[in-house]
Amino acid sequence: MSSLKGLRTLTAALALAATALLPTALLAQEAPAAASEEAAASTAAPAPAASPATVTTDNPYGLKALWNGGDIVSKGTLAILVLMSAGSWFVIFTKLYEQTRLSRQGRKANASFWTADSVEQAVETLDADSAYHHIAKSGADATVRHKGLLGYIDLNDWIQLSIHRAIETVQSRLQGGLAFLATVGSTAPFVGLFGTVWGIYHALTAIGIAGQASIDKVAGPVGEALIMTAIGLAVAVPAVLGYNWLVRRNKAALESVRGFGGELHSVLLGAAAARAAQGHAPVKLVQHTPLQAAAAR
Secondary structure (H helix, E strand, C coil): HHHHHHHHHHHHHHHHHHHHHHHHHHHHCCCCCHHHHHHHHHHHCCCCCCCCCCCCCCCCCCCHHHHHHHCCCHHHHHHHHHHHHHHHHHHHHHHHHHHHHHHHHHHHHHHHCCCCCHHHHHHHHCCCCCCHHHHHHHHHHHHHCCCCCHHHCCCCHHHHHHHHHHHHHHHHHHHHHHHHHHHHHHHHHHHHHHHHHHHHEEEEEEHHHCCCHHHHHHHHHHHHHHHHHHHHHHHHHHHHHHHHHHHHHHHHHHHHHHHHHHHHHHHHHHHHHHHHHHCCCCCCCCCCHHHHHHHHC
């Protein structure tokens, strides 16, 4: 009986010991498993690949290659197109400046010229380099120079002729350079086309000599030659647009100049008639030539 009781006590003690040791054993088994999983994960994860270096290759075709590989004809054609473009832009900006300046002079003339007490004072109110000063001075001088052989011309016609010639001078000055723009606009595409034809001819000749007619051997030189046509168009388009724009602005500016000349003509005739009536300047508004007088008799 006592042995059975001792056996039960021993069994209970063993069970208690097993209960106490079981969590420790489980933790001991999980630790190596976790370590092995981490090692496997670290072994399986590949190292990040290094980003490949960006390789830049120069374009073997283009303007630089066209200039370096071109002969004297190709380089001369390209130089002509560059000069055409530079000249076109120079003319466009200079003409724009002249037109803006003429418009400013017109506003000043309309504001100060007609309020003067006499024609001489009115002329002095204008700038010496002004186109309106040139027109007014020409008209005023015409009334003074109406003598001698010029006295046979009707004063009305003589003043009108003098003012008209002054306006024509202003118009010629405004239109200077526009012919260059028209020439560039009409010829630049053909100059570029000539450069393209010349470049294609030499490219095909070189390909025929080399005996290589693959697409990479043909496309490069031919495309390089076509750049000339693009340059010709790039030169011609601004020249044509600038020409049309400047012609339209010239028309508006000359309308103002002609209006000023017409009013000046009337003022000078009135002033001459007033002086003739007062006896200061015996000017005949209508005077016939001897032939006309004989015919009248």
